[in-house]
Amino acid sequence: MAAKRALIMHPSDNVATSVDAIQRGDAVAVPCQGTTITLEAIEPISFGFKIALADISAGALIRKYGETIGTASRPIAKGEMVHIHNLDGTRARGDLAKGRTS
């Protein structure tokens, strides 16, 4: 069966965006700079959601478009979905600003 597809936006990214209905155990092909990164999805990843391209430790930066889109709120395994349950945005966080000042 053909590999499912995910798109990487910049070579330095550690996540790619699924453009297929990826099931657990699927092989996922990520075209990148003329070659293809292949990895196994360890959980289902719907169209438009992100898959980790490498193990990401808690607190590490998560990169897409070659830029930081947040930090890992817990360890993330290669092939896992990356979304609000394991990614924390860091900008405009009034809740954190409040915690620091009170």
Added chain:
Amino acid sequence: MSFQGYVRPDGSVGTRNYVLVIPPGFVAKSICDLVVGTKTFHGVDHGAGRTANDRETIARTLIGLGRNPNVASVIVHTASLGSDYPELRAERIAEEIRRSGKRVEILDPSKEGGTYGAIAKGIELARLMVHEASKMRRQSVGDEHLTLGVKCGSSDTTSGIAGNPAVGYLYDKVVAAGGTAMFGETTEIIGAEHLLARRAASPEVAKALLDAVHLQEEKAKATGLDIRTVNPLPSNIKGGISSLEEKSLGAIHKAGSAPVQGVLKYSERPPGKGLYFVDNWMGHLSIFAGYVAAGANLVLFQLGGGGISGRTTLESSPTVVTPFLWCTANYKTHEAARDSIDFYSGTVIDGSETPDEAGERLYRSVLDIASGTLSRSETLNYAEPVEIYLQEPRF
């Protein structure tokens, strides 16, 4: 390349040819209901109890709508706006629109025997004015006469990958041809502002852009809320966007790669050609009217839609006199609302087109609609009210 447009006395070029009746209200609505070729809008704020800055924003918006090149001539009535604040007086609004060389008529109920008298007189005037406007012919003009505005909304991960890059291609092409293009949504560049600041035409522009973002981020923090409970919106999160930074980094692709020439206020006219950032708010009832008041003769809504279901018909956002295009790169949105979508770039995701090929197709669609082909939403006789972007407390 070129499009077919209406050349106005000040040299600007319209993609449409309307008679505008302002301010909004009973008189304007009554005239426009009866006379073809006229436009007005519904508004939610007439300025009462507003600060000087906010009143000036309302005035700038009304004047800007009148000066928009899609307007042939204007009727300003004195019946519903302003509570006699000097900024909002009909004479002032009319005088500033007249500087563009257009015909502007003032309609005063106190001189026409009251409201019904003003409506009767307005109908008579408007009929003559649309007839006069209909004698104008489109002429072939260059792309430098395009002034564009864009918003991305219901964003999902297709927006950053394929939808916004197609708009970015269009923006680069129009700016390179000497045209003008505006983008904005200050909250939605938080996390991407450093990339835009690097493209600023001068250190002053970079500072203005960073200052606008800093102020907005401080306002967000002052709420004490986790911004993710507000923005990204639940529909964005359902569409795969995980943080405000991710949304912003996808959103700025719609601005292409040209230098940023300046930072504008809501409904402020760009002082020159090129790409401008507008310090505005993303709300669709607000943002487009601001672009149109700043002179936009065509606007685009780049729609994700990953979190939207069941919407099979899309009406336009209020643009008063300017054609509005729906664009999307999400195949589900396109399948659901085929009759409403003007441009689809999901082809970039399925690999059947390159981003540049999709962008080129969008550019051709824009020239076609600028030349008179109706955008899909222009075929619906419906407009939501305009919410002019006012930021100060009211009293």
